[in-house]
Amino acid sequence: MIEFLINPIVVTVLLSIAGVGIVLELFSPKFGLAGFIGIGALLLFFYGHFQAGLAGFGTLALFISGILLIFFEFFLPGAVAGTLGFAALILSFFMAGEDTLQMGVSILIAILISIVVFFMMIKIWGKKLLLFNKMVLFDVAKKEDGYVSNVNRTDLLGKEGKALTVLRPSGTAIIKNERVDVVSEGDFIEKDTRIIVIKVEGPRIVVREVNK
Numbered sequence: 001m002i003e004f005l006i007n008p009i010v011v012t013v014l015l016s017i018a019g020v021g022i023v024l025e026l027f028s029p030k031f032g033l034a035g036f037i038g039i040g041a042l043l044l045f046f047y048g049h050f051q052a053g054l055a056g057f058g059t060l061a062l063f064i065s066g067i068l069l070i071f072f073e074f075f076l077p078g079a080v081a082g083t084l085g086f087a088a089l090i091l092s093f094f095m096a097g098e099d100t101l102q103m104g105v106s107i108l109i110a111i112l113i114s115i116v117v118f119f120m121m122i123k124i125w126g127k128k129l130l131l132f133n134k135m136v137l138f139d140v141a142k143k144e145d146g147y148v149s150n151v152n153r154t155d156l157l158g159k160e161g162k163a164l165t166v167l168r169p170s171g172t173a174i175i176k177n178e179r180v181d182v183v184s185e186g187d188f189i190e191k192d193t194r195i196i197v198i199k200v201e202g203p204r205i206v207v208r209e210v211n212k
Contacts, residue, residue: 005048006098012106015093017041019114026118027127046096055096063092153205156180156197160210163193173207182207 004010021038028034046063049055069085090107097103121127161175167189173182175197182195182205189195189209199206 002048002051005044006052006054008099008102008106011045011097011103012109014041014045015106015110016113018045019110020117023114023118023121027121045093049096049098052098054098059092059095062088062095066092152200152202153180154200156205157200158197160194160196161207163189163191163195163207166191167195167207180205184208 005014018038018041021034021036021041024034025032025038042063046055046060050060066085066088069081069088072081072085093107094100094103097106156175159175161173161180163171163173164179165171165173167173167182167184169184169186169188171182171184171189173180173195175182181203182197184195185198185206185208187208189207194210195207196210197205197207
């Protein structure tokens with residue numbers, strides 16, 4: 001059984017199954033059968049090489065570290081953790097292999113098959129990445145639903161008031177018996193000067209002196 005598991009063809013098949021399983025999980029809303037099959041293939045790979053004396057605890061530790069780093073990549077900024085995790089995985093495969101060249105060929109074939117399956121899922125079957133949807137906020141606050149980023153005070157357009165503070169050019173005014181943050185159109189306006197709202201741009205309320 002050990003000789004069977006470390007056979008180059010079987011190794012290629014196991015790594016390919018693991019890669020495809022990971023790809024399929026990317027399109028699944030939760031961890032399912034494909035993920036368990038992929039993990040099972042990796043366990044068989046390392047079990048065979050461990051029993052054959054080709055892989056030690058250091059190799060297994062490197063593999064587990066790679067998995068953890070890739071997992072942390074979804075919570076950390078940048079791509080450092082993911083890159084290190086992927087490199088650790090590949091290195092653990094090479095450390096477990098008896099023939100470096102043969103292991104490299106097996107890994108390359110597994111990656112190519114996984115990439116093909118990935119694009120087939122998107123282009124042919126029209127699947128969307130679902131596994132990490134819960135980590136990303138997709139809800140949008142739409143104006144049609146009553147959400148606005150800022151209150152648009154168009155009701156103050158053309159209304160007169162009084163500068164509560166000096167406007168140079170920003171300050172506070174009393175308009176419709178309400179304290180409002182305003183900005184003059186560029187002129188310096190003294191306190192207690194009568195002002196009129198000439199423009200409203202979202203939360204920005206532009207005023208000028210009434211006599212102007």
